[in-house]
Amino acid sequence: MSATTMATAVTLTLTTDQEQSNSFTLEPGESVLSALLRHGVAVPNSCRAGACQSCMMRATAGTPTPDSQIGLKDAQRVKGRFPACACVPTSDLTVRFADGDTASRAKGVIRRVDRLSHDVARVLIETKEPVSYFPGQFLNLVRSDGLVRSYSLASLHSPAGVAPGDDALELHVRRVRGGQMSEWLHGDDVVGETVELHGPMGDCFYVAGRPEQPILLIGTGTGLAPLYAIARDALRHGHTGPIRLYHGGLNEGGLYHVDELRQLAAAHSNFTYAPCVMNGPASEGVRIGAIDKVVLADQPKLAGWRVFLCGNADLVNALRKRVFLAGAKMSDIYADAFVMKASA
Ligand SMILES: Cc1cc2nc3c(=O)[nH]c(=O)nc-3n(C[C@H](O)[C@H](O)[C@H](O)COP(=O)(O)OP(=O)(O)OC[C@H]3O[C@@H](n4cnc5c(N)ncnc54)[C@H](O)[C@@H]3O)c2cc1C
Numbered sequence: 181m182s183a184t185t186m187a188t189a190v191t192l193t194l195t196t197d198q199e200q201s202n203s204f205t206l207e208p209g210e211s212v213l214s215a216l217l218r219h220g221v222a223v224p225n226s227c228r229a230g231a232c233q234s235c236m237m238r239a240t241a242g243t244p245t246p247d248s249q250i251g252l253k254d255a256q257r258v259k260g261r262f263p264a265c266a267c268v269p270t271s272d273l274t275v276r277f278a279d280g281d282t283a284s285r286a287k288g289v290i291r292r293v294d295r296l297s298h299d300v301a302r303v304l305i306e307t308k309e310p311v312s313y314f315p316g317q318f319l320n321l322v323r324s325d326g327l328v329r330s331y332s333l334a335s336l337h338s339p340a341g342v343a344p345g346d347d348a349l350e351l352h353v354r355r356v357r358g359g360q361m362s363e364w365l366h367g368d369d370v371v372g373e374t375v376e377l378h379g380p381m382g383d384c385f386y387v388a389g390r391p392e393q394p395i396l397l398i399g400t401g402t403g404l405a406p407l408y409a410i411a412r413d414a415l416r417h418g419h420t421g422p423i424r425l426y427h428g429g430l431n432e433g434g435l436y437h438v439d440e441l442r443q444l445a446a447a448h449s450n451f452t453y454a455p456c457v458m459n460g461p462a463s464e465g466v467r468i469g470a471i472d473k474v475v476l477a478d479q480p481k482l483a484g485w486r487v488f489l490c491g492n493a494d495l496v497n498a499l500r501k502r503v504f505l506a507g508a509k510m511s512d513i514y515a516d517a518f519v520m521k522a523s524a
Pocket of ligand 1: 227231232318329330331332333351352353354355356357358359360361362363402403405406516517518519520
């Protein structure tokens with residue numbers, strides 16, 4: 181018999197909070213997420229690419245595949261946590277939902293939606309209890325029908341408390357044509373709707389310390405949301421090193437918060453803001469060209485820099501390599517790739 185025909189079936193066992201177990205046989209090449217969904221188990225999920233962490237599970241027997249744990253913190257890895265979408269088990273695995281381990285849940289009400297550009301809206305969400313987060317982290321927003329999508333926090337408040345008047349969570353949402361969540365959030369009747377918030381998650385945020393270290397922030401589109409929060413957080417912590425923010429769009433219509441960022445630069449001598457567009461024409465002060473080329477023309481050597489990259493997934497992944505090759509240490513590069521849910 182050939183090796184292929186001798187391959188034994190892999191069994192996935194799900195243990196619930198009530199300590200009940202259900203076992204399923206996996207199809208060849210099937211991920212934990214696909215198998216659970218195929219058997220009617222409701223698993224929150226969004227990007228299906230291992231980025232958003234909404235389908236996080238924990239292995240209690242057996243080992244998740246090493247590639248499914250790439251990018252997780254050591255503390256998560258040793259606890260057996262892994263995103264179910266990224267794990268195609270090669271041996272039997274017993275799992276449970278990992279939700280309670282790190283992410284908290286809060287109910288929120290959408291209080292305001294303001295237009296920031298032709299396709300970006302600022303969505304303000306109020307929660308009854310303050311949500312503790314580091315500015316720049318992301319949340320998974322769950323609609324009442326269970327639809328989940330990740331959005332980064334553009335607002336500022338510290339885990340230690342909420343400043344008066346700054347207690348709403350601020351998201352910047354780009355409208356994706358035909359997009360289920362973003363079209364809904366851009367709709368007229370969304371104010372007053374209740375949503376659930378899972379998180380905060382991610383390690384794209386400012387950590388106080390090394391105040392003189394130069395900081396580079398690069399993002400496109402709504403990748404500005406976390407960068408806007410991180411830059412202001414660093415400034416309010418008294419960061420003294422240069423903080424350089426590059427925000428790119430295809431053309432000027434893709435930029436937003438230009439006046440706010442110019443005012444921030446005028447108020448802080450160590451903060452600079454460079455709006456960039458791929459295609460001209462552009463107004464005075466707006467650079468024309470691919471954002472990576474613009475950044476590296478200004479800073480060809482990045483040894484010693486702390487770098488934050490957010491937005492379009494392909495660009496973030498390409499930039500990660502380029503800033504590493506320019507000298508930034510991997511441990512100093514923080515990135516949130518806005519991976520979109522794969523089409524069905
Ligand atoms: C960690 C993280 C943070 C994120 N933060 C933000 C944020 O701060 N702001 C923000 O606006 N988004 C953010 N996103 C993306 C967000 O989670 C959603 O994917 C996005 O809003 C689209 O969701 P949707 O339900 O509207 O579209 P969907 O219903 O998921 O998509 C509809 C269709 O459009 C396609 N599609 C989706 N996006 C694109 C695209 N860009 N170009 C072409 N086709 C596309 C899909 O493949 C699908 O076929 C983040 C994602 C991650 C993983």
